[in-house]
Amino acid sequence: xxxxxxxxxxxxxxxxxxxxxxxxxxxxxxxxxxxxxxxxxxxxxxxxxxxxxxxxxxxxxxxxxxxxxxxxxxxxxxxxxxxxxxxxxxxxxxxxxxxxxxxxxxxxxxxxxxxxxxxxxxxxxxxxxxxxxxxxxxxxxxxxxxxxxxxxxxxxxxxxxxxxxxxxxxxxxxxxxxxxxxxxxxxxxxxxxxxxxxxxxxxxxxxxxxxxxxxxxxxxxxxxxxxxxxxxxxxxxxxxxxxxxxxxxxxxxxxxxxxxxxxxxxxxxxxxxxxxxxxxxxxxxxxxxxxxxxxxxxxxxxxxxxxxxxxxx
Amino acid sequence: xxxxxxxxxxxxxxxxxxxxxxxxxxxxxxxxxxxxxxxxxxxxxxxxxxxxxxxxxxxxxxxxxxxxxxxxxxxxxxxxxxxxxxxxxxxxxxxxxxxxxxxxxxxxxxxxxxxxxxxxxxxxxxxxxxxxxxxxxxxxxxxxxxxxxxxxxxxxxxxxxxxxxxxxxxxxxxxxxxxxxxxxxxxxxxxxxxxxxxxxxxxxxxxxxxxxxxxxxxxxxxxxxxxxxxxxxxxxxxxxxxxxxxxxxxxxxxxxxxxxxxxxxxxxxxxxxxxxxxxxxxxxxxxxxxxxxxxxxxxxxxxxxxxxxxxxx
Ligand SMILES: [Zn+2]
Ligand SMILES: [Zn+2]
Numbered sequence: 001x002x003x004x005x006x007x008x009x010x011x012x013x014x015x016x017x018x019x020x021x022x023x024x025x026x027x028x029x030x031x032x033x034x035x036x037x038x039x040x041x042x043x044x045x046x047x048x049x050x051x052x053x054x055x056x057x058x059x060x061x062x063x064x065x066x067x068x069x070x071x072x073x074x075x076x077x078x079x080x081x082x083x084x085x086x087x088x089x090x091x092x093x094x095x096x097x098x099x100x101x102x103x104x105x106x107x108x109x110x111x112x113x114x115x116x117x118x119x120x121x122x123x124x125x126x127x128x129x130x131x132x133x134x135x136x137x138x139x140x141x142x143x144x145x146x147x148x149x150x151x152x153x154x155x156x157x158x159x160x161x162x163x164x165x166x167x168x169x170x171x172x173x174x175x176x177x178x179x180x181x182x183x184x185x186x187x188x189x190x191x192x193x194x195x196x197x198x199x200x201x202x203x204x205x206x207x208x209x210x211x212x213x214x215x216x217x218x219x220x221x222x223x224x225x226x227x228x229x230x231x232x233x234x235x236x237x238x239x240x241x242x243x244x245x246x247x248x249x250x251x252x253x254x255x256x257x258x259x260x261x262x263x264x265x266x267x268x269x270x271x272x273x274x275x276x277x278x279x280x281x282x283x284x285x286x287x288x289x290x291x292x293x294x295x296x297x298x299x300x301x302x303x304x305x306x307x308x309x310x311x312x313x
Numbered sequence: 314x315x316x317x318x319x320x321x322x323x324x325x326x327x328x329x330x331x332x333x334x335x336x337x338x339x340x341x342x343x344x345x346x347x348x349x350x351x352x353x354x355x356x357x358x359x360x361x362x363x364x365x366x367x368x369x370x371x372x373x374x375x376x377x378x379x380x381x382x383x384x385x386x387x388x389x390x391x392x393x394x395x396x397x398x399x400x401x402x403x404x405x406x407x408x409x410x411x412x413x414x415x416x417x418x419x420x421x422x423x424x425x426x427x428x429x430x431x432x433x434x435x436x437x438x439x440x441x442x443x444x445x446x447x448x449x450x451x452x453x454x455x456x457x458x459x460x461x462x463x464x465x466x467x468x469x470x471x472x473x474x475x476x477x478x479x480x481x482x483x484x485x486x487x488x489x490x491x492x493x494x495x496x497x498x499x500x501x502x503x504x505x506x507x508x509x510x511x512x513x514x515x516x517x518x519x520x521x522x523x524x525x526x527x528x529x530x531x532x533x534x535x536x537x538x539x540x541x542x543x544x545x546x547x548x549x550x551x552x553x554x555x556x557x558x559x560x561x562x563x564x565x566x567x568x569x570x571x572x573x574x575x576x577x578x579x580x581x582x583x584x585x586x587x588x589x590x591x592x593x594x595x596x597x598x599x600x601x602x603x604x605x606x607x608x609x610x611x612x613x614x615x616x617x618x619x620x621x622x623x624x625x626x
Pocket of ligand 2: 323324333378380381525583
């Protein structure tokens with residue numbers, strides 16, 4: 001489970017940062033990639049990575065401003081051109097289907113795969129399957145904008161078959177009971193406690209991705225106890241008024257949310273082109289004064305999201 | 314008058330070539346830039362040049378395939394963001410206005426300048442003013458695709474005022490007659506032949522830009538005696554059948570047209586990503602065997618278009 005940032009800029013593309021897109025790589029978990037926002041030239045950024053467009057099975061749009069959207073028709077066409085044939089589902093605000101269908105119709109692009117759309121509710125569950133649940137909630141932007149909470153289901157402890165074999169517990173239906181943690185009596189009279197043969201269960205991870213927004217009440221619940229919070233930080237602390245006026249957040253807004261929601265790590269993105277070099281380090285340092293584990297991300301940065309138990313954080 | 318190639322690839326963006334766009338720089342002639350096609354990330358390519366989006370006053374679309382079109386909404390938005398306020402006119406096939414209006418509506422992009430559309434006729438004159446005439450004609454592609462003939466008006470010879478003053482011809486209404494090349498009698502009795510006081514007239518230049526197409530009859534008239542012919546060359550000479558099947562041209566098709574139309578220079582673009590390095594040189598050499606003054610262009614190449622009289626070609 002990794003986040004790979006394809007574009008980390010705000011508003012318009014700049015030399016240092018492309019417009020917004022981030023890939024959530026669920027290769028081990030589902031052999032899938034999910035994209036969040038598809039700014040223009042996202043497919044160009046993908047050319048610089050190992051990401052395979054055909055592995056992108058879900059696309060989530062935080063909102064429909066061009067800097068989060070205009071790369072979508074090109075990405076869809078290229079996924080088709082490159083032989084993708086598995087269905088793709090797009091979750092986005094009302095209007096997303098009209099935009100995509102019109103773009104494909106006018107350009108006479110005929111996709112090789114089925115395309116489906118889900119219009120985001122103001123608040124609700126978008127999917128809930130064996131391995132993941134995704135929730136969304138509306139934020140506070142000039143146009144409808146959303147945040148996503150991606151919740152990995154807990155990994156139950158695995159049956160330690162090697163240990164059972166070392167202890168000469170013969171394979172058979174009894175393994176299923178042991179796996180459930182039950183205590184069983186073997187044919188040779190030994191009592192076996194299933195708990196001794198089950199590996200460590202791992203709590204699922206939580207990733208929260210917040211679209212363009214002013215600070216608002218919806219964010220903390222989306223971010224509560226997240227392993228990673230990806231939050232926009234269009235402006236720095238001197239620009240709180242401008243940020244509010246333009247329905248955006250500062251690094252300080254984001255850091256306060258991270259602290260309140262008790263996340264593990266804060267990644268700041270959607271950085272205005274006015275911040276370069278030392279100014280970016282200041283954005284980061286000012287946020288760290290409030291929430292220590294903060295990083296301003298750059299295009300093509302990759303962040304691993306470890307299980308809680310691991311010590312590599 | 315210069316051509317600056319922003320994207321020279323075919324179909325999908327590749328590391329070596331972006332999808333199609335070429336800028337015709339008319340800075341000396343009109344203080345304007347005209348864009349022909351706007352593939353995705355054209356605005357990103359522009360960031361690598363000195364081109365100013367606000368100077369782009371006209372955009373011509375050869376056809377509406379995504380690799381020629383999907384950069385348009387982003388370019389329009391950024392032109393607005395960067396303070397462009399002068400009108401922009403878009404010439405393109407039927408459907409162009411629906412595509413642009415839908416993209417702007419869904420993304421709630423409010424442009425700071427007026428936007429107008431002209432739907433291309435099968436054959437006709439698109440504009441005709443003091444300095445330029447532009448004609449178009451339909452080609453032979455899977456969808457409606459067009460070629461453009463951009464004709465600069467002749468530059469009349471300029472009145473050589475310094476020479477008149479050196480010869481003590483007093484300024485006055487007589488200058489207008491001299492400028493027309495008439496013979497006049499001065500107050501001191503001298504006869505003056507206007508022809509002696511007019512600089513060299515310069516024939517206007519002709520640039521022809523051909524959209525995606527199979528070889529077809531419409532091309533030679535568009536290209537006749539052009540200073541520069543920009544022609545697609547998706548495939549090489551071994552792929553004539555594939556080129557025909559996919560409604561595209563080979564380098565050989567293009568070179569034959571250049572020869573027949575007696576152009577001065579042939580620039581091959583829209584090169585399939587399969588051609589790299591030595592294969593590109595072969596594309597060029599095979600075309601040169603038919604039409605010597607041929608070049609396969611690369612992204613960000615700039616070509617000056619000199620007047621006929623000049624010797625720098
Ligand atoms: Zn944005
Ligand atoms: Zn094309």
